[in-house]
Amino acid sequence: MAVRQLPIPAKSDPSIPLLTQLSNLGPFRGPLQLVQTLDRVSGIPWLQAQSQYPKAYWQSRESDKELAASGCVRKFATANEASHCLSESAALPLVIMGALPFDDTNTPGTEQPLFFLPRLLWQRQDDNITLTLNLWVDEAHSFTDEMAAAKDALHTLRQPAHTPCPPLPDVLAVCNSPEQASWAKLVSQALAEQPILSKVVLARRQLLTTGQPCDPWLLLQRWHQANQHSTPFALQLDNQSSFIGCTPERLFKRDGRQLLSEAVAGTDVRPKDPLHARLIAMALLGDGKNRRENRIVLDDILSRLGPICDALSYDDRAQVLKLNRLQHLKRAIHGRLRKEICDADLLARLHPTPAVGGTPRADALRFIAAHEPFQRGWYAGAIGYLSHANSEFSVAIRSAHIEGCQLALYSGAGIVDGSDAHKEWQELDNKVATVRSLMGQK
Numbered sequence: 001m002a003v004r005q006l007p008i009p010a011k012s013d014p015s016i017p018l019l020t021q022l023s024n025l026g027p028f029r030g031p032l033q034l035v036q037t038l039d040r041v042s043g044i045p046w047l048q049a050q051s052q053y054p055k056a057y058w059q060s061r062e063s064d065k066e067l068a069a070s071g072c073v074r075k076f077a078t079a080n081e082a083s084h085c086l087s088e089s090a091a092l093p094l095v096i097m098g099a100l101p102f103d104d105t106n107t108p109g110t111e112q113p114l115f116f117l118p119r120l121l122w123q124r125q126d127d128n129i130t131l132t133l134n135l136w137v138d139e140a141h142s143f144t145d146e147m148a149a150a151k152d153a154l155h156t157l158r159q160p161a162h163t164p165c166p167p168l169p170d171v172l173a174v175c176n177s178p179e180q181a182s183w184a185k186l187v188s189q190a191l192a193e194q195p196i197l198s199k200v201v202l203a204r205r206q207l208l209t210t211g212q213p214c215d216p217w218l219l220l221q222r223w224h225q226a227n228q229h230s231t232p233f234a235l236q237l238d239n240q241s242s243f244i245g246c247t248p249e250r251l252f253k254r255d256g257r258q259l260l261s262e263a264v265a266g267t268d269v270r271p272k273d274p275l276h277a278r279l280i281a282m283a284l285l286g287d288g289k290n291r292r293e294n295r296i297v298l299d300d301i302l303s304r305l306g307p308i309c310d311a312l313s314y315d316d317r318a319q320v321l322k323l324n325r326l327q328h329l330k331r332a333i334h335g336r337l338r339k340e341i342c343d344a345d346l347l348a349r350l351h352p353t354p355a356v357g358g359t360p361r362a363d364a365l366r367f368i369a370a371h372e373p374f375q376r377g378w379y380a381g382a383i384g385y386l387s388h389a390n391s392e393f394s395v396a397i398r399s400a401h402i403e404g405c406q407l408a409l410y411s412g413a414g415i416v417d418g419s420d421a422h423k424e425w426q427e428l429d430n431k432v433a434t435v436r437s438l439m440g441q442k
């Protein structure tokens, strides 16, 4: 895709509103960005107010970067196409939003990978908020059509409503898939595949039926408030269904050639009492089964990054990642990427890590596909953004799919030598405890 830009009449000036910049625009070819600064407004309410789909939301775990995207200028069938587009238009700071389902192999009838250049991108970097309007003129999209689409996007732009926070709807029924008895069977089947299948992450879908449709944006805001050091994210392909979550796990973060990844696996509860929580943390650091879960993820990521990095290092001791009600074993991984490696290569190599899949990868994925009684869809996929300068993707766990009055909560647990079906079931419960408590469930 050759990117050529003809001179444009006015350089984008963030102090001038987008509509004025747009009306001064003369013919051009290739991608173009108009940018406007915005006053303090939060990303989630801003995106909630917009009407153009797809919508995607992602905020870094450190809260320094927040992205809210609405509408689509270009869709890319693969991460490779998205990466290629970015390298061809490196002069512009284009940001492409991306999501991979757990099964990213284009299996018919399942969720397909999604990469798109948004029509409107609300962006916060530290305290600076901007709104970017993307346009792209080429053989298939005339200047006139692009101008009309861009004007339409600006005319339908809405300010977030300042409404008092309504309560979340009542839960009328709860249904687990699998139920506990089938779970126990599944765990023993997985353990029977040892030592070849050294780890497989098995998951549960817990379906809550609510009295009224649950507002995904309201739930996401509360979820993030309860778990400040996690990454909140959302994906809405249309106005019928939403996938949201608040994940503690980073797949990778790239800044230029610098790469950060991590193994987050191995779990216990984190009670409110600090002394009790510390005792549990210490026990977690020394526990064989949890250390195995973590080590398998670490080794897998290292072996996949080794061939594409000039330098690679990792925490030789696990840290404890502290969440609202849980604590995990975590090891950070640092690398310097070889220069020909792009974000698509990283996604292809790393996803799905054994934090959500297993080892050996192919055997674990086959086991999951053959035995899990539901489709994972976006759960345990990857969600984030890519740009020429930097990129970051999170592992889409601690997540929920909402459609009308159905709220599906997902949780998974790593089954390794030493796993006990009953304890792993409790771990599934613990992993949905925060979101359940927001829904008024114990």
Ligand SMILES: C=C(O[C@H]1C=CC=C(C(=O)O)[C@@H]1O)C(=O)O
Residues within 6 Å of the ligand: 201, 249, 264, 265, 266, 267, 293, 328, 354, 355, 356, 397, 398, 410, 411, 412, 413, 414, 431
């Ligand atoms: C698969 C999930 O968690 C993974 C991430 C951290 C700890 C995990 C564990 O201890 O089993 C899981 O591997 C999930 O929350 O659905």
Ligand SMILES: [Mg+2]
Residues within 6 Å of the ligand: 265, 266, 267, 293, 413, 414, 427
């Ligand atoms: Mg576990």
